[in-house]
Amino acid sequence: MTVRLFRNVSLVTPVDHGKPSAGERQRDVVRHSPGAMLVADGLIVAAGAERDVLTRAREFRVDMEVDGGGRCCVPGFVDPHTHACFAKTRESEFSLRLSGVPYLEILKQGGGILSSVRAVRSATDDELFAVTRANAMRALASGTTTMEMKSGYGLDTASELRMLAVIDRVRRETPLDVAITFMGAHAVPEEFRGSPDAYVDLLVQAMIPAAADQGLAGYCDVFCEEGVFSVAQSRRILEAGKKAGLRPRVHADEVHDTGGAALAAEVGAVSAEHLLAAGDAGLDAMARAGVVANLLPATAYSLRKPYARARFMIERGLPVAVATDCNPGSCYCESMPFVFGLSVMQMGLTVEEALTAATLNAAYAIALAGRVGSLEPGKQADFLLLDGETPAAIAYHAGGSVVDEVYKLGERVATRGACC
Ligand code: NIG
Numbered sequence: 071m072t073v074r075l076f077r078n079v080s081l082v083t084p085v086d087h088g089k090p091s092a093g094e095r096q097r098d099v100v101r102h103s104p105g106a107m108l109v110a111d112g113l114i115v116a117a118g119a120e121r122d123v124l125t126r127a128r129e130f131r132v133d134m135e136v137d138g139g140g141r142c143c144v145p146g147f148v149d150p151h152t153h154a155c156f157a158k159t160r161e162s163e164f165s166l167r168l169s170g171v172p173y174l175e176i177l178k179q180g181g182g183i184l185s186s187v188r189a190v191r192s193a194t195d196d197e198l199f200a201v202t203r204a205n206a207m208r209a210l211a212s213g214t215t216t217m218e219m220k221s222g223y224g225l226d227t228a229s230e231l232r233m234l235a236v237i238d239r240v241r242r243e244t245p246l247d248v249a250i251t252f253m254g255a256h257a258v259p260e261e262f263r264g265s266p267d268a269y270v271d272l273l274v275q276a277m278i279p280a281a282a283d284q285g286l287a288g289y290c291d292v293f294c295e296e297g298v299f300s301v302a303q304s305r306r307i308l309e310a311g312k313k314a315g316l317r318p319r320v321h322a323d324e325v326h327d328t329g330g331a332a333l334a335a336e337v338g339a340v341s342a343e344h345l346l347a348a349g350d351a352g353l354d355a356m357a358r359a360g361v362v363a364n365l366l367p368a369t370a371y372s373l374r375k376p377y378a379r380a381r382f383m384i385e386r387g388l389p390v391a392v393a394t395d396c397n398p399g400s401c402y403c404e405s406m407p408f409v410f411g412l413s414v415m416q417m418g419l420t421v422e423e424a425l426t427a428a429t430l431n432a433a434y435a436i437a438l439a440g441r442v443g444s445l446e447p448g449k450q451a452d453f454l455l456l457d458g459e460t461p462a463a464i465a466y467h468a469g470g471s472v473v474d475e476v477y478k479l480g481e482r483v484a485t486r487g488a489c490c
């Protein structure tokens with residue numbers, strides 16, 4: 071057994087109550103200064119006031135002791151929504167959007183997600199892996215220790231399975247924990263233009279069962295949006311996913327309020343994503359069903375849209391998580407510190423609420439809170455040492471990197487923006 075003691079830190083962590091933290095609990099964050107953490111074989115044995123942890127440490131032979139120099143120590147970020155597996159960026163499309171062409175119009179004209187599909191289909195596995203790994207390593211260097219990634223740029227059985235396998239390779243070959251989502255319902259592929267229901271049939275009858283059989287993905291997601299998949303089509307897809315053992319998640323009400331939030335509640339989704347245009351009734355249904363509101367403020371920033379109503383959601387009792395949505399179209403961002411800053415400065419979350427959103431509730435949004443998301447006994451020692459006294463530094467030092475060191479399972483994996 072390898073035992074490590076991290077002491078002289080200002081330990082700040084959300085408290086896990088066994089379910090996503092909603093309402094006032096979203097602010098339930100404890101601080102121990104001086105604090106310490108005792109880690110055995112990558113798992114937390116004790117975390118809290120330094121005096122108490124040092125007493126506990128006497129029961130062990132400590133192999134390594136790290137003095138944090140008083141720096142703030144928070145859980146590693148959990149990024150519960152990315153499309154970081156892609157083959158090429160879409161810079162020319164970004165310029166089109168800047169000149170005023172709407173995001174969904176680009177998709178309608180055969181670009182957007184469909185141009186990423188062409189790129190993935192013509193890339194080799196190694197090319198796809200190289201881009202995805204680079205995205206993951208940049209995320210890790212900025213403090214993300216657990217990351218969700220989706221398929222959805224393949225849109226045929228073979229290409230979707232290939233994407234899931236590449237994501238799994240990133241999971242195996244980087245220090246990150248990676249949660250994998252099947253999203254064959256990201257758009258209607260060109261070969262089914264004009265017959266979207268036939269593509270939904272293919273998803274339900276062949277693609278979803280094949281993805282479940284492959285055994286890599288744990289979730290099934292759908293882009294429920296005007297001109298993409300209707301609520302009725304999304305319901306069929308998510309129910310088929312559930313039948314195959316894939317937990318439902320929904321890209322809901324991103325651009326228009328089509329009823330995606332209510333659908334997420336109805337099917338018992340683990341999370342609903344975006345929610346920029348979600349109405350009160352859909353959000354209340356989500357609160358009653360315990361669905362995590364997974365907000366993606368960097369997408370609102372990149373699409374120049376009003377931010378999701380995070381304060382309203384917290385007041386209505388919804389647990390709020392935040393994620394990057396890292397993708398080559400609507401939001402090319404792998405930085406959770408940037409998302410944290412937007413959460414506080416643009417969505418009006420308190421620092422404590424944002425910390426819970428970016429760690430514990432984010433872990434619940436991908437059903438991994440048993441292992442990650444807070445610094446408590448039994449969980450993985452995935453944590454960050456910040457160049458600052460409190461987590462407020464992440465929003466305060468705008469655009470600067472306050473993530474000094476990144477630890478995964480008690481091992482240092484990045485220092486000042488560079489992976490070890
Ligand atoms: O979450 N909205 C759908 N999917 C992504 C964008 C994907 C893309 O444009 O490539 C999103 O914003």
Ligand code: FE
Binds near residue numbers: 152
């Ligand atoms: Fe997305």
